[in-house]
Structure formats: structure tokens, C-alpha cells
Amino acid sequence: MKRSKKLYILLGVLIVVCIATFAVVRHEEHKEKIKNSDEIILKVPYDSVESLSWTYKSNTLSFHKAETWLYDEDEAFPVDEERIKELLKPFEEFGVSFIIEDVEDYGQYGLDSPECSINLKTADKSYEIKLGTFSKMDSMRYVSIGDGKVYLVKNDPLDYYDATLKDLIKNDKAPAFDKVSEIEFSGSENYRVVYEENSPNSYSKDDVYFAKLGDKTLPLDASRVKNYLSKISKLGLTDYVTYNASDEQLKKYGLDAPELTVTVNYTTKEDKEEVLNTFVLHISRDPEERKAAESKKDGSEDESKDEKITAYARVGDSKIVYKISSDSYKDLTAASYDSLRHLEVFWADFADVKQIDVSLEGATYSLTSEKKGDERTYYYKQEEAELEDFKKALGNIKAEKFTDEQPSEKKEIGMTLHLDNENFQKVQIELYRYDATYCLAVVDGKPVSLVKRSNVVDLIEAVHAIILR
Numbered sequence: 001m002k003r004s005k006k007l008y009i010l011l012g013v014l015i016v017v018c019i020a021t022f023a024v025v026r027h028e029e030h031k032e033k034i035k036n037s038d039e040i041i042l043k044v045p046y047d048s049v050e051s052l053s054w055t056y057k058s059n060t061l062s063f064h065k066a067e068t069w070l071y072d073e074d075e076a077f078p079v080d081e082e083r084i085k086e087l088l089k090p091f092e093e094f095g096v097s098f099i100i101e102d103v104e105d106y107g108q109y110g111l112d113s114p115e116c117s118i119n120l121k122t123a124d125k126s127y128e129i130k131l132g133t134f135s136k137m138d139s140m141r142y143v144s145i146g147d148g149k150v151y152l153v154k155n156d157p158l159d160y161y162d163a164t165l166k167d168l169i170k171n172d173k174a175p176a177f178d179k180v181s182e183i184e185f186s187g188s189e190n191y192r193v194v195y196e197e198n199s200p201n202s203y204s205k206d207d208v209y210f211a212k213l214g215d216k217t218l219p220l221d222a223s224r225v226k227n228y229l230s231k232i233s234k235l236g237l238t239d240y241v242t243y244n245a246s247d248e249q250l251k252k253y254g255l256d257a258p259e260l261t262v263t264v265n266y267t268t269k270e271d272k273e274e275v276l277n278t279f280v281l282h283i284s285r286d287p288e289e290r291k292a293a294e295s296k297k298d299g300s301e302d303e304s305k306d307e308k309i310t311a312y313a314r315v316g317d318s319k320i321v322y323k324i325s326s327d328s329y330k331d332l333t334a335a336s337y338d339s340l341r342h343l344e345v346f347w348a349d350f351a352d353v354k355q356i357d358v359s360l361e362g363a364t365y366s367l368t369s370e371k372k373g374d375e376r377t378y379y380y381k382q383e384e385a386e387l388e389d390f391k392k393a394l395g396n397i398k399a400e401k402f403t404d405e406q407p408s409e410k411k412e413i414g415m416t417l418h419l420d421n422e423n424f425q426k427v428q429i430e431l432y433r434y435d436a437t438y439c440l441a442v443v444d445g446k447p448v449s450l451v452k453r454s455n456v457v458d459l460i461e462a463v464h465a466i467i468l469r
Contacts, residue, residue: 041095041145050064111130169320179267186263194217258284263280413459430442
């Protein structure tokens with residue numbers, strides 16, 4: 001009996017070993033079905049595709065082509081056809097690195113419940129591409145196209161198909177403004193900026209942008225104007241709140257009567273010809289938020305730098321409304337004359353200054369000059385004078401705040417700069433004490449700005465260094 005029992009046990013062990021051996025052999029045979037390949041398994045030309053859909057993370061997006069690509073669920077959605085082209089590009093020539101034939105278990109490749117399923121349809125054929133898991137050995141994606149095989153691919157289609165609907169919208173784009181002829185502000189600001197080279201309205205040849213304010217043409221700081229235009233170009237209109245705005249929605253976002261509208265006329269070169277273009281941008285703060293902010297104002301013109309603002313933008317007559325950041329709103333609504341004018345009280349090329357008369361502590365001092373070529377040498381009492389510290393100090397006299405307040409305190413220093421300029425013979429600058437922190441700058445008899453008192457002290461010391469040496 002014991003011997004018979006042992007035989008049964010040995011027989012059972014033998015059966016288990018045989019089954020395990022058979023499984024290993026089968027597994028080894030299965031492994032041998034994997035082979036290297038550089039085969040192109042799909043060739044689907046972009047122009048032949050009539051519909052595209054995919055499901056990723058339980059979300060499905062579907063598009064079809066009429067004259068243009070349309071979103072199945074809402075044909076009013078502005079589809080970016082270039083993005084659709086990017087999505088279809090991998091399948092124009094879809095190559096693989098390895099082929100697994102005679103597949104028995106799709107589950108081990110993650111293809112029984114794929115991470116993403118992509119469906120393409122042409123006039124005569126439909127394709128379903130399933131994306132499984134990654135190979136642990138070489139981190140390639142397992143892919144099935146429904147032909148009984150599994151493929152390993154280096155170029156993972158999911159790099160494209162993790163897109164959301166926001167990624168497929170044809171957003172409005174602000175251009176790079178190479179050559180601007182005019183900027184018009186309307187709404188919270190109402191004036192024009194024009195481009196003029198060699199204008200008689202400035203003593204600086206670098207001034208090419210001018211504000212038209214009533215009957216006045218006033219020079220602007222070209223770098224500040226260009227920086228403002230750059231803020232528009234880099235706005236990055238991507239966060240849309242609606243892509244088919246109704247009149248009611250425009251009112252909801254404050255864009256039925258925009259807080260500020262900026263119109264830029266600019267030229268581009270097309271086929272060697274200059275073409276005039278116009279870009280229009282509307283900007284508004286959330287109406288309720290804006291109303292609440294206005295009711296809280298205490299008379300201060302400056303908003304808190306940390307204040308969070310809900311704001312929106314719209315390009316021309318586009319149906320898309322975008323949400324923009326607090327910083328973008330503040331940057332773009334800072335469009336006043338003061339926001340774009342020169343901060344310096346004097347900004348000409350110093351080589352154009354031929355004489356300087358300084359009034360200081362009741363006395364007057366004159367510096368003359370002699371110009372040879374592009375160089376100018378300055379003299380005080382017929383002795384050559386070094387003006388580098390003076391130039392630097394004068395350049396640092398900049399507006400901390402613009403004002404038209406009349407001076408009421410003592411004049412700290414005054415100077416008349418005589419220019420080698422047929423339109424501007426001289427510029428008179430007077431700096432008055434204001435308080436412990438600021439001085440008041442008056443240019444050609446008109447109050448202009450509050451400047452740092454410490455910088456005025458540096459200017460006075462620079463003058464002393466010249467006249468007392």
C-alpha cells in the first residue's frame with residue numbers, strides 16, 4: 001500500500017513537471033515569435049482622412065472633414081487644422097521596431113484595455129490603433145492595428161494624443177510688430193501714437209513715436225512703446241472661456257463696451273511688397289469685480305501690486321474670448337501718455353549739447369565746447385573739463401511720478417542746455433526742493449515730475465567737481 005502511494009505521488013510530481021516544462025517550452029516558443037523589424041505598417045496620407053477620433057482617459061474627441069475640419073459635437077468650434085495635421089502625421093508612415101506574431105494574450109501588452117484608442121477613416125477603409133503599455137526592457141510602446149500582431153514602436157503616438165479640446169482650438173494670435181505706423185487707444189485712454197522719423201517735435205533723433213494729444217505732438221520713449229507692443233505680441237491667447245461668444249456673453253465679460261481697445265496699424269513684407277495690416281485688441285476687467293473695485297477706491301490712483309484681477313481679451317470681431325492674467329491686464333491698460341513718455345528730464349544725445357549754463361547757490365557757471373568730427377570737448381574757464389560724472393548724474397534725474405504741481409520751495413539747481421539743433425535751441429531745467437525724498441523738476445517753465453532728491457544731490461556734487469577743481 002505504501003509503495004502504491006509513493007508511485008501515485010511520484011506520478012503526480014511527474015505530471016506537474018511535465019506541465020511546467022510544457023508551459024516553459026510554449027513560453028519559449030512564444031518568445032521566439034518576437035523579431036526585429038523596420039516595417040512600415042500603416043501608410044495613411046493626411047489628405048485621405050475623412051474622420052478622426054480618439055479615446056484617452058475615458059475622454060473621447062471626434063472630428064470630421066468637410067471643406068475644413070469640424071468638431072463633431074459643435075461645428076462652431078474653431079478647429080486648428082495644423083494641430084489635426086500633427087495628429088495624423090505619425091500614421092502617414094507608421095514604422096515599428098519589433099513585431100510579435102501569433103499573439104495569444106493581448107492583456108500582457110495592455111491591449112485588452114488600451115491606454116488610448118485612435119480611429120481613422122478614409123473613403124474606403126477604417127483603422128483602429130490601440131496603444132498599450134510600455135515594454136519594460138526597452139521602454140517602447142505596444143501597439144495593435146487589428147491584424148493579429150503586436151508591435152513595438154519607438155515613436156509613441158500618445159505624445160500627440162494626450163491633447164484636450166483646448167489644445168485643438170485655432171487661437172487668435174497677436175503678430176510681431178516689425179514696423180508700426182500708428183497706435184490708437186480708445187476707452188480708458190483716448191489718443192493716438194504716430195511714427196515719425198526726423199521729427200521737428202523732438203530734440204532727439206531716436207524719438208520716432210509721438211503722442212497726439214489735442215493740438216500737441218509730444219515725444220515718447222521708443223523703448224517704452226516697443227516694450228508695450230511686445231507685451232501684446234507675447235500675450236499668449238490660449239485660455240479661452242468661450243469660443244462662440246454671444247452678445248450676452250460679451251456683456252458678461254465686459255467686452256460689449258471694452259474698457260480699453262488698442263488698434264495697431266503695422267506693415268509686413270509679402271512678396272517683396274509692404275502690406276498694411278491692422279490688429280485690434282479689446283481688454284476688460286470682470287464688470288462686477290471692476291464695479292466693486294471702483295467703489296472701494298480711496299482716491300489713490302495706484303492699484304495694489306498684489307491685487308488679483310479677473311480680466312478678458314478679444315481680438316477684433318473674433319468669437320473667442322480669452323481670460324488673461326492680472327499682470328497682462330495691468331501691463332496692457334498702462335497705456336497713458338505718462339506710461340509711454342520719457343522718464344528722464346533730458347534724454348538727448350549729449351554730443352548735441354554745445355554749451356551748459358548752470359545756476360547754483362546764486363552764481364552762474366558756463367561750460368563751452370568744441371566739436372571735432374563726432375567728438376566734443378568741454379571747457380570750463382578755457383580749461384578742459386571732464387563731464388562723465390555730470391552726464392551720468394543728469395541721466396539719473398528721472399521721474400518717480402509725473403505731476404503738474406507748481407514749485408513752492410527753494411530752487412536747488414538750474415541749468416540751460418544749449419543744443420546744436422535747428423528745432424530746439426535750448427532746454428531749461430530747474431530742480432526745486434519738494435520734501436526730504438523728492439525734488440520737483442520743471443522743464444522749460446512747466447512742472448514735469450518728482451525726482452529722487454538723492455540724485456539731485458549727486459548732480460550738484462558733479463557740478464562742484466567741475467567748478468571747484
